[in-house]
Amino acid sequence: MNSRSFQEKRIRTPARQFQTGGNTMTETKNEIRVARNHKDRLFRMIFREKKELLSLYNAVNGTFYTNAEDLEIVTLENAIYMNMKNDLAFIMDSYLNLYEHQSTYSPNMPLRDLFYIAKELQGQVNHRDLYRNTLIKIPTPRFLVFYNGSEEQAEKKYLRLSDAFQKSMDDPDLELVVTMLNINLGKNRKLLNQCKTLKEYAIYVEKVRTYAKSLKNVEEAVDRAVTECINEGILREFLLQNRKEAVEMSIFEYDEEAVFEIVRKDEYEKGHQEGIIEGKVESIQPYGAFVDLGNDVTGLVHISQISMDHIKSPKEALEVGQIVKAKVIKNDGGKISLSIKDLLEEKRIQEEEEIKNNMQEVESIGTSLGSLLSGLKLD
Numbered sequence: 611m612n613s614r615s616f617q618e619k620r621i622r623t624p625a626r627q628f629q630t631g632g633n634t635m636t637e638t639k640n641e642i643r644v645a646r647n648h649k650d651r652l653f654r655m656i657f658r659e660k661k662e663l664l665s666l667y668n669a670v671n672g673t674f675y676t677n678a679e680d681l682e683i684v685t686l687e688n689a690i691y692m693n694m695k696n697d698l699a700f701i702m703d704s705y706l707n708l709y710e711h712q713s714t715y716s717p718n719m720p721l722r723d724l725f726y727i728a729k730e731l732q733g734q735v736n737h738r739d740l741y742r743n744t745l746i747k748i749p750t751p752r753f754l755v756f757y758n759g760s761e762e763q764a765e766k767k768y769l770r771l772s773d774a775f776q777k778s779m780d781d782p783d784l785e786l787v788v789t790m791l792n793i794n795l796g797k798n799r800k801l802l803n804q805c806k807t808l809k810e811y812a813i814y815v816e817k818v819r820t821y822a823k824s825l826k827n828v829e830e831a832v833d834r835a836v837t838e839c840i841n842e843g844i845l846r847e848f849l850l851q852n853r854k855e856a857v858e859m860s861i862f863e864y865d866e867e868a869v870f871e872i873v874r875k876d877e878y879e880k881g882h883q884e885g886i887i888e889g890k891v892e893s894i895q896p897y898g899a900f901v902d903l904g905n906d907v908t909g910l911v912h913i914s915q916i917s918m919d920h921i922k923s924p925k926e927a928l929e930v931g932q933i934v935k936a937k938v939i940k941n942d943g944g945k946i947s948l949s950i951k952d953l954l955e956e957k958r959i960q961e962e963e964e965i966k967n968n969m970q971e972v973e974s975i976g977t978s979l980g981s982l983l984s985g986l987k988l989d
Contacts, residue, residue, distance in 0.1 A: 652859040653711035653756065653811065654697040656848060658683070662807050666709075667702055669805035670754065670791075675702070686729055699730055706730065706749035712790075713759045713863050720771035720786045723753045727786075753788040756808075758815050765792050778931030810844045818860055832860045885938040886953065891928050899924045901934060901948060909946035911936060918954050 657663045660678035668675055675681075682701040698709040708723055708730070716722075731748060739746055757763055771786040772779065791798055793808060795816045802809035817838060821831035836857060840849050849856055889901040889909065898912040911934075917927045928934070937956075940947035 651697060651711050652856060656811060657698060666805050666808060669801055701749050704749050706751045708753050710755045712755055712757050715759055715761050715763055717769060719755050719788045720769050723788055724786050727751055755788055755790040756793050757790050758793050763792050765797050813844050814839050828861055828864050832857050888935050891930050891932045894924050894930060899928050909948040911948045911950055915949035915951045918951055
């Protein structure tokens with residue numbers, strides 16, 4: 611991980627150029643360059659105070675703890691992933707809670723949390739004790755993501771590490787489940803009503819988005835949202851004390867969401883134009899395999915389109931849960947036909963072309979070397 615305080619990321623995207631807030635995003639035909647700093651999230655800054663964090667914990671768990679000092683914050687300051695710190699980690703009532711905030715949905719949170727919890731437990735346990743014959747007791751881990759991105763998501767969703775396994779198992783040896791709670795205004799009303807600060811944070815984010823659409827300038831939108839919230843008593847004390855930092859963080863987070871949206875659109879358009887998709891094998895029939903393409907869309911790979919070799923059953927080449935890439939060869943009113951074989955054939959042709967080109971280069975070098983040697987006098 612790059613530890614520099616300043617980092618430039620390059621992302622392939624269509625041609626466009628725009629200015630958002632204090633950060634400049636220069637977008638060319640082939641890439642978008644985003645200059646940004648490692649930053650805390652506004653969510654983390656608000657809830658790093660024990661009193662606010664305890665209120666959030668009570669709302670999530672239906673508890674009524676009152677002594678904020680019973681809560682032990684154990685957030686790892688050096689656990690940085692994708693330019694962002696692990697948001698909040700704390701121990702309460704023998705539970706080790708990892709809270710993350712996301713403005714862009716990521717199905718990889720279980721894997722990220724696996725890295726975080728490993729680092730966290732390394733700091734909690736004396737390594738020498740690992741080799742003793744007594745059982746080491748550790749706090750029970752719990753993983754939560756608070757989501758407030760613009761992409762529509764369910765109020766509550768469970769993300770499992772096993773979803774990423776190349777081979778599915780009914781009872782995997784290793785599992786990690788992350789509960790994702792949608793905290794956008796209008797979602798999880800009971801949760802928001804039980805935590806005043808969380809609800810006010812949701813209102814603030816909604817104001818930023820609303821003004822950003824109408825004003826077309828993120829910096830102005832954030833500033834107006836902050837002023838309005840202060841006047842209406844929404845996060846008033848926090849915003850009065852931390853106005854500059856709150857504005858900077860909000861601009862950064864909005865920029866980040868915009869960048870991810872550009873990337874998603876670019877990848878979709880690229881895959882759509884080339885007719886190449888990726889999905890998970892959902893079921894296998896004697897005549898072919900059904901592939902889940904996401905968003906309730908399914909495609910069929912006929913047995914004749916699975917392999918370049920002759921196979922008697924799709925199970926010879928595929929298994930349920932396997933991630934595959936395929937080419938869309940037909941879309942008849944939503945009935946999508948796929949071909950894995952066509953992609954394999956294209957790859958074979960490409961490899962043959964590369965070998966041919968390499969051979970030509972070798973021959974060219976040999977000819978040039980022969981000409982050079984022929985002009986030399988050898989004693």
